[in-house]
Amino acid sequence: MTVIVLSGPIGAGKSSLTGVLAKYLNTQPFYESVDDNPVLPLFYENPEKYAFLLQVYFLNTRFQSIKRALEDDNNVLDRSIYEDALFFQMNADIGRATKEEVDTYYELLNNMMAELERMPKKHPDLLVHIDVSYDTMIKRIQKRGRNYEQLSYDPTLEDYYKRLLRYYKPWYEKYEYSPKMTINGDKYDFMSSEADREAVINQIVLKLKEIGKLPTDWDKGLDEIMIEEA
Ligand SMILES: Nc1ncnc2c1ncn2[C@@H]1O[C@H](COP(=O)(O)OP(=O)(O)OP(=O)(O)O)[C@@H](O)[C@H]1O
Numbered sequence: 001m002t003v004i005v006l007s008g009p010i011g012a013g014k015s016s017l018t019g020v021l022a023k024y025l026n027t028q029p030f031y032e033s034v035d036d037n038p039v040l041p042l043f044y045e046n047p048e049k050y051a052f053l054l055q056v057y058f059l060n061t062r063f064q065s066i067k068r069a070l071e072d073d074n075n076v077l078d079r080s081i082y083e084d085a086l087f088f089q090m091n092a093d094i095g096r097a098t099k100e101e102v103d104t105y106y107e108l109l110n111n112m113m114a115e116l117e118r119m120p121k122k123h124p125d126l127l128v129h130i131d132v133s134y135d136t137m138i139k140r141i142q143k144r145g146r147n148y149e150q151l152s153y154d155p156t157l158e159d160y161y162k163r164l165l166r167y168y169k170p171w172y173e174k175y176e177y178s179p180k181m182t183i184n185g186d187k188y189d190f191m192s193s194e195a196d197r198e199a200v201i202n203q204i205v206l207k208l209k210e211i212g213k214l215p216t217d218w219d220k221g222l223d224e225i226m227i228e229e230a
């Protein structure tokens with residue numbers, strides 16, 4: 001039984017890889033609340049006003065998801081509570097949260113993390129991080145086509161996205177809730193190329209074997225996995 005959490009910048013391919021992995025491992029996928037998120041469009045329209053509210057919204061849904069995932073012990077999460085502070089800290093650093101909001105946020109986050117430490121299974125088994133360059137990130141954001149994420153909607157998003165990418169390297173290095181690995185999201189097109197999809201799954205399978213989460217003689221193929229647009 002395995003809990004895998006994915007991480008990576010906007011458009012890196014987390015939802016897509018979550019779907020592929022969940023089918024391959026026959027586990028339940030948990031997706032981030034995006035299209036049903038009432039605060040997200042408000043945030044992109046007025047980030048100064050809505051940064052704190054959006055973060056509380058995401059934090060709450062991520063807390064629920066990781067709790068359920070750790071209880072089920074058979075899940076893949078497309079982004080998780082471990083990445084939540086990265087986003088909020090970055091927004092706070094560019095002046096989108098008051099000191100009181102920052103303090104309240106960290107108290108809430110620390111309380112939630114302390115709750116998780118009291119669970120029988122406390123941590124995920126593996127973090128799979130998808131690393132992408134700015135160019136890939138923008139291409140994928142354009143491909144997916146959410147209006148409020150486009151540079152044409154708000155040209156200052158270029159700085160926001162570049163800054164977000166800079167926050168990921170130290171975040172990944174510091175992450176220590178589970179074993180971790182990185183997938184090269186620039187190199188592998190696991191949506192349209194079967195060979196790339198296989199290469200990525202093989203890397204994850206190898207890691208799962210290394211940490212004792214798959215038997216060493218596991219050799220399931222990818223034949224039956226159909227890809228749907230995230
Ligand atoms: N490795 C890949 N190669 C080519 N296209 C990809 C790849 N991964 C994702 N895509 C495409 O890029 C777009 C964004 O992917 P996806 O929604 O999976 O990203 P995400 O990391 O979940 O984004 P977000 O953080 O915004 O939720 C989709 O249109 C998807 O089909």
Ligand SMILES: Nc1nc(=O)c2ncn([C@H]3C[C@H](O)[C@@H](CO)O3)c2[nH]1
Nearest residue numbers: 010032034054055058084087088149
């Ligand atoms: N401010 C902020 N905090 C978060 O924790 C967070 N998580 C995701 N997002 C935004 C990025 C994509 O547009 C979209 C889908 O990932 O939602 C966030 N925005």
